[in-house]
Amino acid sequence: MTRPIVRRCLLSLALAAALAGPAQAQNFDAFQVADIRVEGLQRIAPGTVFTYLPVERGDQIDRRKTAEAIRALFRTGFFSDVRLERQGDILVVVVTERPAINTITLTGNKDIQTEDLLNGLRGIGLSEGETFNPLNLDRVTQELLRQYNNRGKYNVSIVPTVSNLDRNRVDISIVIAEGKASRIRDINIVGNETFGEDVLRRNWESGTSNWLSWYRRDDQYSREKLSGDLEKLTNFYLDRGYVDFNVESTQVAISPDKRDIFVTANVAEGPVYTVSSVKVSGETILPQEELERLIILKEGDTFSRGLVELTSDAIIATLGNVGYAFAQVNPVPEIDRDNRTIGLNFFVDPGPRVQVRRIEFSGNTTTADEVLRREMRQFEGSWFSQAAIDRSKIRLQRLGFFDTVDVETPPVPGQPDMVDVKITVKERNSGQFTFGLGYQQSYGLITTLQLVQNNFVGTGNRFALSLQHNSYSEQFALSFTDPYFTDDGISLGFSIAHSDFDYSDRDANLANFNNAVSSAEFFSLIPLTETDAISVSLGIDRNQITTDDFNTPPMLIDYLVDSLGDRARYPQYHVDNDGNPQTDPSNDDDDPSTTDPLTLGPYRKWNINAWRLQLGWQRDSRNDFLMPTRGLYHRIGAEIVLPGSDLEYYRINYNFEHYWLIRSWLGLRTAAEIGYGDSYGDTRKQQCRVYDELGELTTEFENCGLPFFRNYYVGGPNSVRGFEANSIGPIYTFGDSYQQALGGSFKTAGSFELYFPTLFDNRGTRLSAFFDWGNVYRGPDVWEAKTLRLSAGISLTWQSPMGPIAISYAAPLQYERHDQIERLQFTFGGSF
Structure with missing residues (x-):
């Protein structure tokens, strides 16, 4: 007898013994059951036993029925031992319960998270509170070994330990030594x-x-x-x-x-095949020549399965956009191996034309359904369109209210021509709340109170209130925006603000003057297409500028004097010549017959009123609000201070961003910004003193240009990283070391940024490597590429529960001796 036959015989005998053993252990003759009693139960209710026991009162029980009953109770997995005994006409079921699992402890697992492991254990019945079955523990051990082996860890050691407790309970400890991956x-x-x-x-x-x-x-x-x-x-x-x-x-x-x-x-490898013919057949719905234009492969081309799939997808997408949600395109190849050619027949099966029965939202516990529904481009009762659904998803993602947006289109049971659109969102903190104290080199001690709600009480409206005080400014701002003031998506909003800037703090990297600004404006955004919109705003500003003859750069004072006229200096006071504080200030010296002239202070004040009109056009096709990976953003804006204002000027800006996903783990962002401003009208007619890039006044005069308080600045976390905020561009130097940035009327800046979107599990976290460039100039005529400041570094952006945090470390690559370097920079905001 061969070894396999012997092994099968032994296995058959073992199984027969296992099945026959319990029945043979019952030493009683057949009888009619008058009653059933269960003994040995601790946690399990008697009703559970009766549910699985195939014997009832009045049944005749014999050895065959006994074996069947024992097997039925063993199959429940609740018991480690089952016996049937007879006491007169009473059937006694004696059981020994398997212990209950008290706790499960996992240690040593790093590659696989504990929660994932516990979920897997729960799936096979090994969880706290469940009945313990040793076979399940063996299955778990083998499954864990398989999972670690699939991850390349062949040295893994998994040691389960079972500890018995009182009241028929056990603790299970699984100690994992993962080892290193092969x-x-x-x-x-x-x-x-x-x-x-x-x-x-x-x-x-x-x-x-x-x-x-x-x-x-x-x-x-x-x-x-x-x-x-x-x-x-x-x-x-x-x-x-x-x-x-x-x-x-x-x-x-x-x-x-x-x-x-x-x-x-x-x-x-085999030989290379070329395409001998291509055609479209089946029920094409659309004109056949229209679908044939979607075929990428042509006769004589080298065959490509990827292009075949792209062609099929293009036809499916085209049919899906006219309601055929379940369309299928099957490429049928005709292979001629002798001539090494392949003919392609794209067979179209459109299926039924599908309507959308209902659009349902879930997960929006705060946001009203109306806010989501008005972003939808797929409507209930209309033909299904995959393009409209995809666009709806992008619009929902760009709201910025949700971490994730998932769309499903399940068919309606019993109605093959109907589907539902189910959209599941995961809301994020759409508001920001900041209150606290901080310190930053550029701003000194900062006290901030900021309340921003982009989804005000779930309506989609934006409300913002901010108060801030630091070493050189106090700011207050209040704004409100209704993005759907009309059903067509025209937004309307207003803002009021007041700020008082004291630029005498040398760390601010700004020219030394005071500027108190009060403003109010109304603004609107008018959509033109899915990606294009124009913006309009009208506001009024009041700038109150105070200069200091001893500290304000003279070219700034000259600009105000030349364009608006001089202002009286203050404060006014008399000199205490005789040293007697009791002397009448009108005649305070040793000679009572004379009157001292007034002495004037170094300060002058200009009030500048302006009506401001802003117009803009933007195109935004980015696929996400928080962390876009694809799409374009263009914006052209013009700010015009209208005729009749105290100063007449304009500014024109262009902003550009482009996102590419090069690989699933690597993306590219390119960005550029250009800004230019100048004066016009009566202000343009005035003559102002010319100064060079180092702030030195010349003897030349030219038409007064853009007011200095509306100049552009570059440098800091939001422009060219690695340089202190606002520090790049024309400067004015006091003495040998004290510098004041003057800004300029012409700005060029940009960035190239490689980012790694899958490096972290958190969708709102991104690591990137960047290259920044930029500068500001007194005018476009003095622009030179060699004067651009360059920097490179790495940045970490995190949409934390407390708000967005950005940390960057940059090394300047091209800079001047007087530039102010700041390699490590960060920005922080809070959320609620």
Whole structure:
């Protein structure tokens, strides 16, 4: 008798003994059951036993029925022992309950989170409060080993321990020693004749150790990753016409110490196929020539499965936009291996035309349904459109009220031509609240109270109130915006503000003068298309500027005098010549026959009133409010101080941003900003003194330009990082070291930023590497590329529960000796 036959016989005997044993243990003859009693229960109710017991009062029980009853109770998993006994005509069921699980403790797991492990244990019945079954513990051990092996950790050790407690309870402790992941030491592709191994493995997730492996972990072996990479290899060849390509075998070898992995893939390339014909058939719905225009592959082209899939997707999307939500396009190939050609027939099965029955929202506990519904471009009762649903999702994401927006389109049961649109959102803190004390080098001691609610009481309206005091300014602002003042999406809002800036603080990096500004304005945004809108605002400003003859740069005072006329100096006082404080101030010296002239202080004050009109156009196709990864943003804006104001001037600005997703883990952001301002009208006719880039006055005069208090500034966390705030551009120097930034009427700035969107699990967290550039100039005629300031560094942005936080470290690459460097910078805001 062979060994396998012996093994099967022994297994059959063991099973027979296990099944027959309990029945043979019951030493009673058949009888009719008058009553049933259960003994040995502690936690389980008797009714549970009666539910599973296939015997009732009045039944005749024999050895066969006894065995059946015992097996039924064992199958529940509640009991470790079951016996049936007879006391007269009473059937006694004696059970020993399995213990209950008191606690489950996991230690040593780092690669797999504890919560994920507990959820997996719960799925197989191993959780606190459940009945303990040793078989489940063995299953858990094997499953954990499998999961860690799939992650490339073959040295993992999993030791479960069961501790018995009183009242038939147990504690389970699972100690995991993960060990280190096995590293891929070599990957070898055999049989590739046309393409080099570097080309074939360019997009693989698996790789040998390199300088980025600490971040990408591509050298850690994983069975799932390798399977995906081999699929990419197949796609690579199929996209280049190798229809007969095949991965013939794969060998994965592991070193004796289980630390190194060696992978070998044997491939057969085969010949290249070209396309012999392409056509569209089936029920096309739309004119056939319209769908044929969507076919990317043409006759004579090299076959590409990727282009075939893109063609199918394009046809499906086109039909989906006219209501055929379940359309299918099946590319049917006709392969001629003798001539190495392949014909393609795109067979269209449109399915039923689908209407949207209902649009439902969930997860918006604060935000009213109306706020979400007005962003929808798919409507109830209309034909299904995938493009409209995709656009609706983007509009909801751009509100900034939600962390995630998920859209499902389940069919309506029993109605194949109807679907529902179910949108699930996860709300985020759409308000910001800041109150506290802080210190920053540029601003000194900061006291802030700020209340911003972008989704005021769930209506989608924006309300903002802010109060701030620091070493050189006091600010108050109140604004309110209704983004849907009309049903067409025209927004309307207002703001009032007052600020008092004292730029005498040298750390502010601004020219030394006082500026108290009060303003009020109404503004509106008028949408033109899904991505385009124009903005209009009208406001009134009152600037009260105070200069100091001893500290304010003279070119600023000259501008006010030349354009508005001189103002009286103050304070006015008499000199105490005789040293007697009791002397009448009108004649305070040793000679009572004379009157001292008044002595004037160094301060002068100008009140400047302005009517301000702002017009703008913007195009915004970014896919997200918080962390966009794709899309464009353009904005052109003009600010015009209207004729009749004390000073007449204008400013024109252009802002640009473009986001690309280069890889799933790598994106690129490019940004640029240009600003220019000048005077016109009566202000332009006035002549002002000219000064150079270092603040030195010249003997020349020119038409008065943009007022200095509306100049542009560059530098700091929000422009060119690595330089102190507002410090880049023309300066005025007092003595040898005290500098005051003057700003300029022409600004150029921009940034290139590589960001890593998948580095952190938190969607609102992003690490980036940036290159910033920029400067401001007295005018566009003095712009030179060599004078641009350049910096490079890294930045971390985090949408924390307390609000957005940005930290950057930058190294200036091109700078001047007098520039003020600040490598580490941060911004912080609070939320509620």
